Amino acid sequence: MKSSLSDLISGIRQLDAFLSNTERQAELIALLNARPEQLPHSEAQLVGEVVASATSSRQYVYMVAIVALYGLLERYAISAINDYVMEVSRISGTYERLPERIRANHLQASLRLTEGILKDRFRTDTTWEQVISNLNSCLPGSGAFKLNSSAYSFHRGNITLARLGEMLGGIGVALHPRRVVNTLSYSAYLEQLFPERDISGLSDHELGPLIDSLDDLVERRNSVSHGVLQVDSIESVDLLRERCKFLTAFGQSLYEIMTDELLRYEVERGAAVRLGRPIAVFSSGAMGIRLTGSISIGDRVFALGKGGFDAPAFGKILSLQIQGNPLEHVDADTPIDVGVMTDFKPFRGRVYYRSSSEVW
Numbered sequence: 001m002k003s004s005l006s007d008l009i010s011g012i013r014q015l016d017a018f019l020s021n022t023e024r025q026a027e028l029i030a031l032l033n034a035r036p037e038q039l040p041h042s043e044a045q046l047v048g049e050v051v052a053s054a055t056s057s058r059q060y061v062y063m064v065a066i067v068a069l070y071g072l073l074e075r076y077a078i079s080a081i082n083d084y085v086m087e088v089s090r091i092s093g094t095y096e097r098l099p100e101r102i103r104a105n106h107l108q109a110s111l112r113l114t115e116g117i118l119k120d121r122f123r124t125d126t127t128w129e130q131v132i133s134n135l136n137s138c139l140p141g142s143g144a145f146k147l148n149s150s151a152y153s154f155h156r157g158n159i160t161l162a163r164l165g166e167m168l169g170g171i172g173v174a175l176h177p178r179r180v181v182n183t184l185s186y187s188a189y190l191e192q193l194f195p196e197r198d199i200s201g202l203s204d205h206e207l208g209p210l211i212d213s214l215d216d217l218v219e220r221r222n223s224v225s226h227g228v229l230q231v232d233s234i235e236s237v238d239l240l241r242e243r244c245k246f247l248t249a250f251g252q253s254l255y256e257i258m259t260d261e262l263l264r265y266e267v268e269r270g271a272a273v274r275l276g277r278p279i280a281v282f283s284s285g286a287m288g289i290r291l292t293g294s295i296s297i298g299d300r301v302f303a304l305g306k307g308g309f310d311a312p313a314f315g316k317i318l319s320l321q322i323q324g325n326p327l328e329h330v331d332a333d334t335p336i337d338v339g340v341m342t343d344f345k346p347f348r349g350r351v352y353y354r355s356s357s358e359v360w
Contacts, residue, residue, distance in 0.1 A: 001087075001262075001359045004079035005255045009248060011072045015065060016244045022061050023237045058234060063224045065240045069247055070158075070221040073214070076251055077164060078153040084258050085149040085171055087359045091262075091271045095138045095145040099265065101172035102147075109151035109170065110135050116154055124150060158218045161211065173261050175254075177207035179309040183256040186211075189249035213246045259360045260312045263302050263353075272353035275301065278346060279337065285318075287346040291338045294331040295320065295354060301342065303350035314360065315344035 033051050036044040085102065092098045110131055117128045126148075137145045152171050155163060165175040180186050181199055190199050190210060199210070223229055235243075266272040273293060280288040295301070295317060302314035319341040320327045330338050346352070 001080050001083045001255055001258055003359075004076055004083055005251060007079070008072055008076040008251045011068070012244050012248050012251075015068050015072075016241055019061070019065060019237050019241050019244070026237075059229065061237065062234045062240065063229070065243070066217065066220045066224050069243055070217055073217070073247060073251070074159050077159055077167065077254075078150075080254065080258060081153040081167060081171060082149045083359050084173070084262060085147055085152050087262060087357055088171075088265060089145075089147050089149070091266060091269050091357070095142075096140075097269070098147075099172045101170065102152075105152065105170045106138065106147060107135065109154065110148045113148060113151040113154045116156075126150060158222065160218050161214050164214075168258075173258055175257070176204075176309065177211055178204060179257055180211050180250070180253050181207055182309045183253035183311050185252035185256060186249050189245065211250065213243065214250060217243065217247075255360075256311060259314060260305065262357060262360065263312055263314065263355065264304060266355060266357060267304065267353060271356050272302075273356075275352040275354055277351055278348060281346050281348040283345070284341070285343060285345060286339060286341045287352075289338050289340055289352065290335050291330060291332050292335050293354075294329065295338070295340070296329040300355040300357065300360065301340075301352055302355055303347055303352045306350070313344055313347050313350065314355075315342050317341070318343055 029047060029050050032039065032043075032047045036047065039047065088099065088102060095103070113126075114128045114131045117124065117126065117131070131148050131151070134146045134148045136142065138147070153167060155167060157163065159167075161175075168175045181190060187199070190197075199207075202210075220233075223233070263272070275289055275291060275293070275295065277289075278287040279290055297317050297320060299317045300314070301317060302312055305312050317340055320330055321339040322330065322336065330336070332338075
């Protein structure tokens with residue numbers, strides 16, 4: 001899932017750089033057009049032609065940005081869901097130990113995927129024979145099993161908020177507006193957007209509009225794709241760059257939500273190693289843990305949220321020390337106090353675990 005998020009953010013940054021350069025080019029043309037008498041005739045004529053085509057250029061910049069943003073969203077959603085399903089499969093070990101929602105939806109989702117492949121409605125390297133073979137591997141007594149992970153992200157039509165909620169619901173992940181706005185990434189985004197507004201006091205109904213930019217993006221993408229475009233609906237470069245910020249925050253929040261579910265499942269299945277509660281927490285990202293067991297620099301550690309839609313804390317160990325002495329690895333048969341520096345802000349009072357997962 002982390003690599004999927006990285007691809008999303010990289011794509012958005014490239015688009016944002018393109019939009020920024022487009023804006024700077026427009027500013028340069030405006031400056032040149034303001035003093036044509038200072039330019040050679042041929043250059044002044046060229047600048048005038050560029051200015052005359054400004055509306056057309058603005059239209060195509062808008063179209064490129066909208067289609068690109070939606071494409072990035074769709075690829076990210078599909079990839080993240082596939083990653084999640086495969087990691088849950090690894091943690092489970094056997095088909096029977098899979099979460100009930102994933103087992104219950106596997107057959108129907110696989111049949112829909114097979115139909116899509118046979119009717120050439122779904123571009124994938126997977127063949128229908130492979131889908132059926134994977135289904136057979138999930139039968140009792142078959143031994144090693146392999147899920148059709150792409151079946152859970154197979155969809156027809158655009159990925160609206162409702163459609164995304166259905167896709168995530170099919171793997172047991174709830175996409176609730178309050179859960180989105182409570183993630184660290186999206187709450188930070190909203191704080192920048194509405195610095196004077198208390199989001200925590202809003203009702204569930206009032207939270208909806210805070211994430212409905214996704215559906216607006218889908219509607220605009222449809223209009224562009226079908227050639228239905230009115231001049232007054234074309235957004236400025238500034239607004240398009242704001243959409244980049246929204247999609248970045250939304251993508252990060254989706255990553256946090258799916259990681260939260262994955263970590264809870266790790267704990268439930270006993271795949272995570274319990275480290276205990278911190279004996280001290282510091283704002284720098286450091287904490288002290290009375291450790292029995294082993295940890296190393298680079299290990300992924302986490303603490304679950306307190307319940308409801310409370311965000312988890314998770315990240316990597318950056319450094320370790322005992323009594324001021326730096327260490328690469330600690331292996332303790334008896335309790336020992338260890339200083340742990342992480343790349344996230346740890347919470348006091350929560351139980352921390354070492355994860356076996358590598359997808360986050």
